[in-house]
Amino acid sequence: VEELRSCARRSTNRKIEWVSLRKLLSELMSKSTRLDSKENESEHLPIYQHKAKLIQAVKDSTFLVVTGETGSGKTTQLPKYLHQAGKLSFYGKIGITQPRRVAAITVAQRVAQEMQCNLGREVGYQVRFDDCTSPSTVVKYMTDGCLLREILADPVLSQYSVVVLDEVHERTYKIDLFLVYLLQDILLGLLKKMFSNPAKTPKGRSIPLKVVVMSATLETDKLSAFLGGCPIFAIPGRAFPVTCTFGFAVGPKDIESTGYVVKVALDVHTSEMAGDILVFLTGQSEIERACDLLYEKAESIDYRYDVQDQTVEGLLILPLYGSMPTDQQRQIFQPPPSGIRKCVVATNIAATSLTINGIKYIIDSGFVKQLNHNSRVGMDILEVVPISKSEAQQRAGRAGRTSAGKCFRIYTKEFWEKSMPEYTVPEIQRTSLTAVILTLKCLGVHDVIRFPYLDCPEERFILEALKQLYQYDAIDRRGRVTKLGELMVEFPLHPGLTRAVLKAASLGCEDLLLPVAAMLSVENIFIRPGHPEKQKEADKKHRALAAKSGSMNDFATLLSVFQSCKSSDRPSAWCKDNWIHWRALKSAFSVETQLREILLRLQQKKDFPVDTFDGNKSELFRRCLCTGYFTNVARRSVGKVFCTMDGHGSMVHFHPSSSLFDQEDELNWVIFHDVLVTSRVYIRTVCPIRYEWVKDLLPKLHEVDVYELSGVAREEVTDEEMIKWETREAAKRQPEVSTEDVM
Ligand code: CDP
Numbered sequence: 001v002e003e004l005r006s007c008a009r010r011s012t013n014r015k016i017e018w019v020s021l022r023k024l025l026s027e028l029m030s031k032s033t034r035l036d037s038k039e040n041e042s043e044h045l046p047i048y049q050h051k052a053k054l055i056q057a058v059k060d061s062t063f064l065v066v067t068g069e070t071g072s073g074k075t076t077q078l079p080k081y082l083h084q085a086g087k088l089s090f091y092g093k094i095g096i097t098q099p100r101r102v103a104a105i106t107v108a109q110r111v112a113q114e115m116q117c118n119l120g121r122e123v124g125y126q127v128r129f130d131d132c133t134s135p136s137t138v139v140k141y142m143t144d145g146c147l148l149r150e151i152l153a154d155p156v157l158s159q160y161s162v163v164v165l166d167e168v169h170e171r172t173y174k175i176d177l178f179l180v181y182l183l184q185d186i187l188l189g190l191l192k193k194m195f196s197n198p199a200k201t202p203k204g205r206s207i208p209l210k211v212v213v214m215s216a217t218l219e220t221d222k223l224s225a226f227l228g229g230c231p232i233f234a235i236p237g238r239a240f241p242v243t244c245t246f247g248f249a250v251g252p253k254d255i256e257s258t259g260y261v262v263k264v265a266l267d268v269h270t271s272e273m274a275g276d277i278l279v280f281l282t283g284q285s286e287i288e289r290a291c292d293l294l295y296e297k298a299e300s301i302d303y304r305y306d307v308q309d310q311t312v313e314g315l316l317i318l319p320l321y322g323s324m325p326t327d328q329q330r331q332i333f334q335p336p337p338s339g340i341r342k343c344v345v346a347t348n349i350a351a352t353s354l355t356i357n358g359i360k361y362i363i364d365s366g367f368v369k370q371l372n373h374n375s376r377v378g379m380d381i382l383e384v385v386p387i388s389k390s391e392a393q394q395r396a397g398r399a400g401r402t403s404a405g406k407c408f409r410i411y412t413k414e415f416w417e418k419s420m421p422e423y424t425v426p427e428i429q430r431t432s433l434t435a436v437i438l439t440l441k442c443l444g445v446h447d448v449i450r451f452p453y454l455d456c457p458e459e460r461f462i463l464e465a466l467k468q469l470y471q472y473d474a475i476d477r478r479g480r481v482t483k484l485g486e487l488m489v490e491f492p493l494h495p496g497l498t499r500a501v502l503k504a505a506s507l508g509c510e511d512l513l514l515p516v517a518a519m520l521s522v523e524n525i526f527i528r529p530g531h532p533e534k535q536k537e538a539d540k541k542h543r544a545l546a547a548k549s550g551s552m553n554d555f556a557t558l559l560s561v562f563q564s565c566k567s568s569d570r571p572s573a574w575c576k577d578n579w580i581h582w583r584a585l586k587s588a589f590s591v592e593t594q595l596r597e598i599l600l601r602l603q604q605k606k607d608f609p610v611d612t613f614d615g616n617k618s619e620l621f622r623r624c625l626c627t628g629y630f631t632n633v634a635r636r637s638v639g640k641v642f643c644t645m646d647g648h649g650s651m652v653h654f655h656p657s658s659s660l661f662d663q664e665d666e667l668n669w670v671i672f673h674d675v676l677v678t679s680r681v682y683i684r685t686v687c688p689i690r691y692e693w694v695k696d697l698l699p700k701l702h703e704v705d706v707y708e709l710s711g712v713a714r715e716e717v718t719d720e721e722m723i724k725w726e727t728r729e730a731a732k733r734q735p736e737v738s739t740e741d742v743m
């Protein structure tokens, strides 16, 4: 180990290539981890002194809220304590949920180490597509989604004695790859419903079930009130002062360019005393870009002259985001070799879900990627928005865990005062509820309006979701889940896209749609360089890619890029040549595989729909898209302006990135994937269609009146009422568009 260390030091001074040094260091770090010290280490955590009282508190009441500073040991220690007390008091598994895969996996690894057992034996984890548990597993970390699936199969969770919902403050959870399902809101509501009488063991269980809800300091009173005024156990924290300074950035542009953040990070590295750095950025591509730039710049540091603290001899740069490979995630927690400063560049995930020891400096970009419902266009849009002040304080606090720290906010004081809200609005009040409502319906919750939500969404949003589900045929007029709805709930995609994929699968052409769905689930794959000359070059390449797909259809371009890259001998070089983000494409490959696995599982069910179609491939492809995107149809209005057909009647334009942007042809009807709102409303990822393909679907957009659906949501409707209603509706129904506008 010593030899490797000195080798690392020597190479730092000689400015040997950073990437290879990084590899060397990570090897070194994994070799130098000592397993036996972990148990002792955990006795220094703030939670340790409260062990006995905590176990008692869990025993004493059905619901318990536990709160404490991030890093106090809630996630790793409490389940372990309960397990140790288990033989006397808790018969059954202890399940702990995490909103994020990364957290579930890394925490389980850590706890297994502390308990000195193999991962997957007593301590295990389960996340989507990765089950690392065995019959002997008693402490099981899992994602919220996994617990939800277990409740679907066994509504009283009979195998568990304690269920711990962790990170409940993370309800404002941002998406990584897939849509957000607001699972914690659903889980909290379901668990609350399970105990209509908290004094009694739920029907169907032989042993009592204890529910622990854990959260960082926020919102504990609200949680306790929601759970019938249950006790709150607060673990006193010990935080050191953090001094905060402001910088010069004023908007997302300054973050996107990443140059400024990198400059601040390097300044800290060269002018501050030893201690690790944590940088908060908005997303995977920003992080990767910042890391690349950091490697590049760090190379030219001369450690003899440039750094203030002469004990600092090198910089270890580590990215951290949700969809990162597991082996890379593990490195984040390991202490760097002596003399090396660690710099972790992370998404918001490092604000509360994961605690990294040794952080002394925070660099806060002030922004986060957030899914917001845009009522102007009636869709969820992923936006880069300023964080709230409370969030900024949480980020700064990460520097003061073990000693005094510093936080460098790269934005101005004025930005803090004028543009940052006090608190973050819970996601359930911001996003479309379609996925939530469908999940609830599949869980047998019929009355979705009176379901106990922690943050009750506005009724009109619930109605909007019911309407959409009805339009997609996921529920019937009575609000009951259809066969299609049961299939749709399995896919972590937008319901429209899911419907298109399922249609394609029923026609045996899922190979056309799965790649498209995957490409639309990852970040933008087309590189847009800042330099005007390079921009021209990139545009030219992108246009050539669109032409190669053979039709003016942005969905087909995505498919063609996916296939060309996949079949290329050197995919990363192919991407570089064509100005495509290789990393985004790599994630698309992995998403496609995951989607394919879900589909395969569904296709094995005996009643999976089968359909036939004769026509050419281009038509087949676009028709499948139509079954999912008939809600996003636009018709030419005047000149290059199109008008949406969804009842909003918004005036929209082709986005410059679309291959149809400078199309002069007589295009009259198009479908589009999403919308970008700036001074104008742009539609992106567009495809021409024929009116006949959506003719039968369009009336569905106008057929249902929300008042009728609200009746459906509130009470069971009798057959008689339903027949009356349907006859009335049939008489009323007229297709909205009658002109035979054909492309
Ligand atoms: O849940 P809470 O934020 O209260 O704390 P925790 O996640 O249980 O973390 C307790 C300690 O374990 C911290 O010092 C973490 O740095 C450490 N930890 C770790 O070293 N590796 C992990 N995979 C998870 C936690």
Ligand code: MG
Residues within 6 Å of the ligand: 071, 074, 075, 076, 166, 167, 352, 353
């Ligand atoms: Mg935790």
